Structure formats: C-alpha cells, structure tokens
Amino acid sequence: MVVFCFLVDQKRKVKRTKPVAGSCSRCRRGASVAEIITKTRFCHIPFHRRSYKAILCTFCGATLKTYP
Numbered sequence: 001m002v003v004f005c006f007l008v009d010q011k012r013k014v015k016r017t018k019p020v021a022g023s024c025s026r027c028r029r030g031a032s033v034a035e036i037i038t039k040t041r042f043c044h045i046p047f048h049r050r051s052y053k054a055i056l057c058t059f060c061g062a063t064l065k066t067y068p
C-alpha cells in the first residue's frame, strides 16, 4: 500500500522569556525577550529547525522585534 503524504506542519515553541524594558506598540503592556524555535515537519519527519530571538508582548503575543 502506498500512502501519499502531503502533510507539512510547523511548530513554534517559545523558550525562555525574560522581561525587557519597553512596551508593546499595540496594547502598551510589558514586553519580554524570548528564544523561539520553529520546527518544520514533512510527513512527521523533521527536516528544518530554526531558532531566533525575538521581543514578544507578554500580553497579546505580538512580535515586536526579531533578531536573526
């Protein structure tokens, strides 16, 4: 039996958050710096992994700034 799989999924995981000076441009609440890891899988096989740092709003979850 041949199973064709076109399932691609991407998971975003936020690792470590630390409060940082500054506020969100949307809701004016506190921001925090986080390490974000994204994993892309094709047919349940991980083939791409990327991590980057970003400043996120702790309240609404908006990404305020990303670092490569």
Ligand SMILES: [Zn+2]
Pocket: 024, 025, 026, 027, 028, 029, 057, 058, 059, 060, 061, 062
């Ligand atoms: Zn916000």
